[in-house]
Amino acid sequence: MNKFLKEFKDRGFFYQCTNEDELSKQLDEEKIKGYIGFDCTAESLHVGSLLQIMCLRLLQKNGHRPIVLLGGGTTRIGDPSGKDKTRKILSEDEIENNIKNIKNILKKFLDNDDPNTKPIFVNNYTWLKDLNYISFLRDIGKHFTINRMLTFDSVKLRLDRKQSLSYMEFNYMILQAYDFLELNKKENCVLQIGGSDQWGNIVNGVELIKRYSNNQTFGLTTPLITLATGAKMGKTESGAIWLDEKYLSAYDYWQFWRNIDDRDVIKFLKMFTEVEIKEIEKIKDKDINELKILLANKTTEMLHGKEAAKNSDQAAKEAFSGKTLGSNLPKVNIQSNKIKEKINIVELVLLSKLENSKSEIRRLIKGNAVKINDSIISDEKFEINENLFKNNYLKLSLGKKRHIKIELN
Numbered sequence: 001m002n003k004f005l006k007e008f009k010d011r012g013f014f015y016q017c018t019n020e021d022e023l024s025k026q027l028d029e030e031k032i033k034g035y036i037g038f039d040c041t042a043e044s045l046h047v048g049s050l051l052q053i054m055c056l057r058l059l060q061k062n063g064h065r066p067i068v069l070l071g072g073g074t075t076r077i078g079d080p081s082g083k084d085k086t087r088k089i090l091s092e093d094e095i096e097n098n099i100k101n102i103k104n105i106l107k108k109f110l111d112n113d114d115p116n117t118k119p120i121f122v123n124n125y126t127w128l129k130d131l132n133y134i135s136f137l138r139d140i141g142k143h144f145t146i147n148r149m150l151t152f153d154s155v156k157l158r159l160d161r162k163q164s165l166s167y168m169e170f171n172y173m174i175l176q177a178y179d180f181l182e183l184n185k186k187e188n189c190v191l192q193i194g195g196s197d198q199w200g201n202i203v204n205g206v207e208l209i210k211r212y213s214n215n216q217t218f219g220l221t222t223p224l225i226t227l228a229t230g231a232k233m234g235k236t237e238s239g240a241i242w243l244d245e246k247y248l249s250a251y252d253y254w255q256f257w258r259n260i261d262d263r264d265v266i267k268f269l270k271m272f273t274e275v276e277i278k279e280i281e282k283i284k285d286k287d288i289n290e291l292k293i294l295l296a297n298k299t300t301e302m303l304h305g306k307e308a309a310k311n312s313d314q315a316a317k318e319a320f321s322g323k324t325l326g327s328n329l330p331k332v333n334i335q336s337n338k339i340k341e342k343i344n345i346v347e348l349v350l351l352s353k354l355e356n357s358k359s360e361i362r363r364l365i366k367g368n369a370v371k372i373n374d375s376i377i378s379d380e381k382f383e384i385n386e387n388l389f390k391n392n393y394l395k396l397s398l399g400k401k402r403h404i405k406i407e408l409n
Contacts (some may be wrong), residue, residue, distance in 0.1 A: 002027040004062040008220075010277050011270045013055060015196045015221040018206050020377050023218040026190065027064070031116070034059055034191030034220075035067035035183055037124075037176070038106075040075040041090065044244035045105055047256070048234025050272055051222050053109050055193050060110065060117045067120045067189055068106055070099045073128030074175055077168050099123060104130070105243050108303060120187060124179050140178055144204070149173065152200035163259040173201045180205030196221045225271070228263035243303060249330040250304040254312035257296035259401055265291050273298035313402055315403075329395065331405035336386070339408065345370060345382040352406060354398050364398055371397040 001009075001025040008014050017023060026032060036052050038045065045053075048210045056066040075095050081330040090098070103121055108117045149155060157163040159269065180202075183189035192202050202219035209217045225233040234241055241256050260268060266284050269275055269291065274299060283291065292311065300309040315329045332352050343351075349370065362380050364370050370377045372388055373395050388394045389408050397403045 004058065004064065006167075007058060008055070011054075011058075012267060013051065013058070013222050015026050015197055015223045016219075017221070018203065018219040019216075022216065023191070023220070024215075026218075027062075030339070031063050031065065032191060033065045033067055033120070033187055033189045034193055035069050035180075036193045037069040037071055037074075037179065038102060039071050040095055040102060043098050043101045044242045044247055045102055045143065046234040046240040046242050048225075048232065048240075050132075050242070051225055051233075052193065052195070054272060055222065056106075056110060056119065060119075061274075063117060065117050066110065067121065067122060067183060068110075068122065069174075069179060070102060070123050072096070072099055072123040072125035074124060074172060074179070076125075077172055077175065100260070101244065116237040120165045122183070122187075124175075124182070128175060136178075140174065140181075140208070140212075143208050144174055145176075153197065154200065161326075170403050173204055176201040177204040177208045177395060180217065181212060183210050183216055184209050184213070190215075191220060192218045192221070193219070196224055211366050215293070245304065250300055250308040251315055251330045253303065254296045254300040254309065255303045255316065255401060258292050258297045258316065260292060260295065262288050265295060269295050270299075273302070329403055329405040331393075331407050333407045333409050336408050339384055339386055339389075342383050342385075344380065345372070345377050345384065346380055348384050348396065348406070349398070351361065352396055352404050354404055368382075369399045371395075 004027050005020070005024050036056060038049065038052070043183060054066065059066045068345055072095055075090065075098075080261075106119070106121075112118050148171070148309050150159070154173070155165060155170065157294060176198075180189070180192050192205055194202055199219070199221050202221065206217050206219050221279065227233060240247075241253065243253075245253075257268070257272075265288060266280065269280050273295065275294070283294075299310045300312055318329070334348075334351050338351070345365065346361050347356055349355050350358070355361050355364070361370070365380045368376045371388070372384075373396070386408070389406075392404045392408050395403060396406055
């Protein structure tokens with residue numbers, strides 16, 4: 001088996017493949033270009049997109065060249081896959097801003113120096129915006145049948161639930177297939193990788209290229225990842241685990257991985273780090289907390305750099321020991337006049353953004369889970385004063401895992 005495909009399987013990336021033997025043979029014979037498409041519906045990707053990013057890194061590691069398709073065109077329509085309602089349509093400016101930010105995030109993960117493997121960034125709006133509808137129907141639409149399109153899960157599930165599916169969304173799968181055709185023509189791209197919910201769309205592209213130009217291309221999908229708890233990867237009770245530090249600090253990102261369920265640790269070391277499989281097999285019986293710290297350090301290092309990973313690790317140790325304020329903890333600034341107005345502990349927690357529900361904060365206070373400078377606060381009317389600030393800081397803790405430094409301006 002080809003080296004790329006073997007590691008793809010060993011790390012748990014593999015779900016389905018079109019003509020796997022032929023793909024393996026082509027990967028052995030030449031360096032190829034493969035692409036993954038990313039929606040641009042938000043300013044940042046979250047960890048739900050991380051498996052796809054790791055696939056791009058694995059392509060580069062094996063000497064192949066990744067193409068990153070940023071869906072500036074298809075974002076204007078909306079992918080119905082996995083959705084139970086029509087997605088909000090964004091403005092032109094919002095989409096362009098999202099594309100710029102997502103591109104910057106992806107550059108952090110990918111090697112941009114080697115000319116043979118550096119990523120090619122494309123925006124499908126460049127070829128979709130000027131499509132002639134009549135020509136498109138005649139040249140591309142003729143290769144698709146309604147009968148077949150109705151069998152795809154992205155369509156079938158919506159119709160079975162009697163949920164509306166707009167004609168605009170129904171066209172998404174044709175446009176995605178057309179993207180693959182364009183990349184095959186323009187960049188000689190022969191592989192599309194995506195989540196298992198994209199299988200039907202990917203197969204459409206492979207078949208369209210075969211009918212249109214008789215070129216051989218391939219589709220490869222990854223499994224949809226859920227946490228051992230059953231929660232969707234990328235989502236937590238406190239919100240999405242964003243990849244942009246503007247929305248989630250390096251420390252909180254580190255904490256997400258440090259607090260992964262024990263059952264997920266080995267699987268995620270394989271999927272979301274580049275620790276060698278042989279090494280993971282050797283250390284898999286080590287203390288689970290050591291493995292969690294390894295996972296947190298490696299994932300944080302990949303996104304935020306070695307220094308941020310080291311600081312996050314140190315901040316967690318300091319916060320856990322309770323012996324110091326924690327110089328590396330994430331911090332939030334509040335105005336000194338807020339303190340002079342005599343805010344209470346509930347209002348302080350709200351300002352810190354560690355929790356945004358007053359009722360949940362009161363519940364935590366009753367459970368002795370709220371601390372200031374490692375001292376339990378048991379009264380929800382407890383007033384915050386300047387004496388609590390040591391060197392202009394105080395440490396606020398919610399439970400054992402959420403800590404923040406409040407700086408007085």
